[in-house]
Amino acid sequence: MRQTSGPADTPHSPALRAIPPGLHLVSTPIGSARDITLRALDVLAGADVLVAEDTRTLRHLMEIHGIPLSGRQVIAYHDHSGEGALQRLLGLLAEGKSLAYASEAGTPLISDPGFELARAVAAAGLPLSAAPGPCAAICALTLSGLPSDRFLFAGFAPSAQGARRTFLQDLAPVQATLILYESPKRLSALLAEMAATLGGARQAVVCRELTKRFEEVLRGTLDELCAEVDVRDIKGEIVVLVDRAAPAEASEESIGAALDTALKTMSVKDAATFVSQTLGVSRKIVYRIALDRSQE
Numbered sequence: 286m287r288q289t290s291g292p293a294d295t296p297h298s299p300a301l302r303a304i305p306p307g308l309h310l311v312s313t314p315i316g317s318a319r320d321i322t323l324r325a326l327d328v329l330a331g332a333d334v335l336v337a338e339d340t341r342t343l344r345h346l347m348e349i350h351g352i353p354l355s356g357r358q359v360i361a362y363h364d365h366s367g368e369g370a371l372q373r374l375l376g377l378l379a380e381g382k383s384l385a386y387a388s389e390a391g392t393p394l395i396s397d398p399g400f401e402l403a404r405a406v407a408a409a410g411l412p413l414s415a416a417p418g419p420c421a422a423i424c425a426l427t428l429s430g431l432p433s434d435r436f437l438f439a440g441f442a443p444s445a446q447g448a449r450r451t452f453l454q455d456l457a458p459v460q461a462t463l464i465l466y467e468s469p470k471r472l473s474a475l476l477a478e479m480a481a482t483l484g485g486a487r488q489a490v491v492c493r494e495l496t497k498r499f500e501e502v503l504r505g506t507l508d509e510l511c512a513e514v515d516v517r518d519i520k521g522e523i524v525v526l527v528d529r530a531a532p533a534e535a536s537e538e539s540i541g542a543a544l545d546t547a548l549k550t551m552s553v554k555d556a557a558t559f560v561s562q563t564l565g566v567s568r569k570i571v572y573r574i575a576l577d578r579s580q581e
Contacts, residue, residue, distance in 0.1 A: 304331035304383040307412025308374075310393040310403065311385050313342075315419045315522070316496030318349045325416045326350055332385035334377055335359045338398060339389040346387075362386065364398045371405055378411045392420040396440050396466055422464045425492040425524035428502050432529065435461040442467065442475055449475070453482040463527040469493075469519045476514055479527060480507040488528040494521035535564040537574065544575050553579050 309328045314320040329335065329343075330352045337343035340359050347354070362370055377384060386399055393399040393415070406413045422438050437459055443449045456463055467475050472491070479489070485508035493501045499521065503510060507527070543564060547556035557575045561568040 304328055304333075304385075305412065305414075306378070306381045306383050307414060308378060308403065308406045309383065309385045310399065310413075310415040311387040312392045312416060312418030312420065313346060313387045313390055314496070315390045315421050315424065316494065316500075318346060320419050320496060321346070321350065322416060322418045325418055326352060328385045328416050329387070331383070333357065333382040334384045336362050336374060336384050336386040336402075337389075338363050338387070342389050343387050362398065362402060366398070371402060374402060375405060375409060375411070378406060378409075390419075390421075392418065395420055395422060395438070419496070421466070421492075421495055421522065421524050424495050425490070425526055426462065426464060428492060428495075429462070429490040429526045430504065431462045431488065431490060431526055433462065435529070436464055437461045438464045440466060442478075444471060446474075446478070449478055450482060453478055457483050458530050460529050462529055465525045465527075467523045467525055469521060469523055472519055472523055472525070473511070473514050475525065476507060476511045479525075480511050483507065483527060483530070485511075487530075490526040492524040492526070493519065495524065497521070535566050540564060540566060540571055540574055541578060544571070544578055548575065548579060 304327070309332060311325045311328050312322070313325070329347060329350075335343060335354075335357055337359065338361075340361050344354070344359065360370070360374065362374065374384060386393055386402060388395075388397040388399055391397070394403055403413060426433050426436055437456070439452075439456060442452050442465055465475070476489075476491075479487075485506060487507050489505065489507045489510055491503040491510055491514070493499070493503070503513060505513070540560060543560045544556055547559050551559060553572070553575045557568055557572040560566070560575075561571040564571075
C-alpha cells in the first residue's frame with residue numbers, strides 16, 4: 286500500500302538521542318501517512334542505515350515527514366534480494382551499525398520479506414527491536430465486528446484451485462476468526478471457495494482500502510458477500526475475515542476422553558470446569574460424568 290500525505294503534514298523533529306545498534310523493525314502506514322508513530326520517525330531519522338522492501342516508498346514517506354537522508358545508505362531488501370544482500374546487512378550489524386527496516390506498508394514480517402532478515406539477526410544473537418504501528422490485519426479485525434478474543438492470520442490463500450481448497454479445509458474447523466489477505470482479482474474466487482468449503486451461512490467481512498480515501502467495509506454471510514462482489518468491480522488492498530466455526534457438539538464419549546486426561550492433573554471440580562469451558566458443555570453434565578469416572 287502506498288502512503289498518501291494528509292492536508293496538514295509537518296516536518297518531524299526527531300528526539301535528540303542516539304538509535305542503539307541493531308536491527309529496528311519499523312511499521313509504516315498502510316494508507317494515510319499520518320498514521321506513523323513518533324518513535325518510528327525517530328528511528329528513521331537516527332538509524333545509520335535505512336533498509337526497505339521498496340526504497341522509493343520509504344524515501345517518499347520520509348519526504349512527507351521532513352526527515353532528511355543526510356547521505357545515509359538506503360538499501361533494498363525484498364523477496365529477490367538473495368543471500369548476498371542478507372549477509373551484507375548482517376555484516377553492517379556486526380560492525381555495530383543501527384539499521385531501520387521498513388516494509389512497503391504495514392508491520393514488517395507480516396506477509397513481508399523482512400522475515401528472513403529478522404530470523405537471521407535473531408539466530409546470530411544480534412540486537413533486534415520493533416517500533417510497532419499500523420497493520421492491515423489488526424485494523425480490519427477491529428472494524429469487522431467479529432470476535433477478536435481469538436484470531437488466526439492465514440496470509441494469502443494459494444492461487445491454484447486445488448491447493449486453495451485444501452488450505453481452506455484445514456482452516457474450516459478452527460475456533461478463531463480467520464484473517465486473510467487477497468488480491469482484488471482473486472477475491473470473487475476466494476469467497477466462492479470459502480462458501481463451498483466453510484459454509485455459505487458463515488458470517489464474514491471484506492475490508493477494502495483501509496485508512497485510505499475509499500475505505501469500505503462489507504459485512505454479511507459468505508453467500509451474501511459472494512453475490513455482492515460478483516456484480517462489482519472491486520479494487521484496492523483487500524482483507525477478508527470469517528467468523529469462527531460453530532463448535533462441534535460434544536458426545537459423552539468425547540467428554541469422557543477429555544476428562545480422563547484432565548483428571549490426571551486436576552481435581553474432579555477443576556477438571557469438570559476445564560472440560561466444560563473447553564467443549565462448551567454444561568458444567569452440571571460434565572461434573573456428573575467426572576464423578577462417575579473418578580469412582581471407577
